[in-house]
Amino acid sequence: MAKSSEARRIPIIFAILSFIAANSYLSAFKLTRSDYSEEDLGFSSPKSLTKNATVVVIPNNSFQATAIASEHSFSACLLVMDDNHRLPEWLAYHYYALPLRHVVIASDPASRNPLEIPIKWFQLMNITIWEDKDFLPRDVDLLRKPSDTPDERRSKNIRRHTYLLHQCSIHLKRLNRTWTAYHDIDEYLTISEDFFSPDNPRFASEEEFFKATSPIPNRTAFMSEPGFVLRLLQKYTNEPNITSPTHDDLSKTCFHAPRAKYSAVESPRELTQKGVPFYINADRLDTLRYRYRTTRRKLDRNGLAKGVIDLSRIQMQKIGAWSLVHRPLPYYCTKRTVVWNYGHIPLGIQHYLGSLESFSYRSDGNTKRKGWYQQAFITDGGPDDEIRPWIQGFCDSVGPTLALELLKGAGILPKKVDDYNSAINSTFGL
Secondary structure, three states, X not given: OHHHHHHHHHHHHHHHXXXXXXXXXXXXXXXXXXXXXXXXXXXXXXXXXXXXXXXXXXXXXXXXXXXXXXOOOEEEXXXXXXXOOOHHHHHHHHHHHOXXXXXXXXXXXXXXXXXXXXXXXXXXXXXXXXXXHHOOOOOOOOOOOOOOOHHHHHHHHHHHHHHHHHHHHHHHHHOOOOEEEOOOOOEEEEEOOOOOOOOOOOOOOHHHXXXXXXXXXXXXXXXXXXOHHXXXXXXXXXXXXXXXXXXXXXXXXXXXXXXXEEOOOEOOHHHHOOXXXXXXXXXXXXXXXXXXXXXXXXXXOXXXXXXXXXXXXXXXXXXXXXXXXXXXXXOOOOOOHHHOOOOOXXXXXXXXXXXXXXHOOOOOXXXXXXXXXXXXXXXXOEEOOOOOHHHHHHHHHHOHHHXXXXXXXXOOOOOOHHHHHHHHOOOOOO
């Protein structure tokens, strides 16, 4: 009799969830672990959930959780290592900004902690978790050894990353996905304030500046609505009356988003909390906490740009046999565009150094402390709040309760693996 009751309960739950999603009532919906089974949430692994927890612990096997993903959305390929404290902010920002609805995540086996993701994310997007066997050739072993030198560890990381980008592109192409981002866990694709500045040296005249920037007359207002990255691309590529170098740049199958680096210099709390909902602690989010740019203004850049590709326009036979970190599909991602400076196009990537604790938390972090100190206190580009509008827009779009659930664990650095469950369940807000 109990089994029969449970059998009737599951279809009812699915009906309720579908109704809520269709009517955008997710912000008012409260899910608890005890209410639903793994099957209700779309998991294929019965070991993928911690008991009575608000996070998903990814075990040592691959799985996919499936949610509704519109073709009018972004995908991403992401490699992480000891980045549980970064992942909630990265997912929240890109869910809102791109909008990201399909992501393939691979966790470096050198990570000290298992990959953990707030459980709510598995309702909102397709998340595929890969381990090495899912994307590395059978004869390639990139596991780190105690005897590896720093250069050998770096080489293995780059090789793992390039293999992931290559296989992830093929995987997403087969799923008929479209725009796909390939940047890292400490990078955020956004609208470049520099491009829309009248001082942008790319424009030779006011007429040229007006023509290039007219599709987005108010950048801040444009960012207050979800999916502003995709909407910007549509503005520049779909409207027939726009003819400019910018239109041509963004109409490519692969274009490169230039990067700007942000240091670890902090601002007074009244500035970091400005424009942030009162229940959100800006000190826990890198995009709000760090405002000082190391990259100088007026067409400078932080290293090479990162690729953004419309996979619906590529031919499978031209994917090739290899990828590069900055040119995921070399046939489509040219050498000329990978050196674009920040402000060259309306989109750019903000690259956050983060705190010393965050930077050195990875298993190989202590060997890189010198690199952090070399960049941490540079303020050549001055402060800005270019990316700040996202947090208010995100909270407005999902509601306070869901926003706090999705950001659980953001900015939390446990001292050891056993601390993580208690840390991630702590209050996120002020």
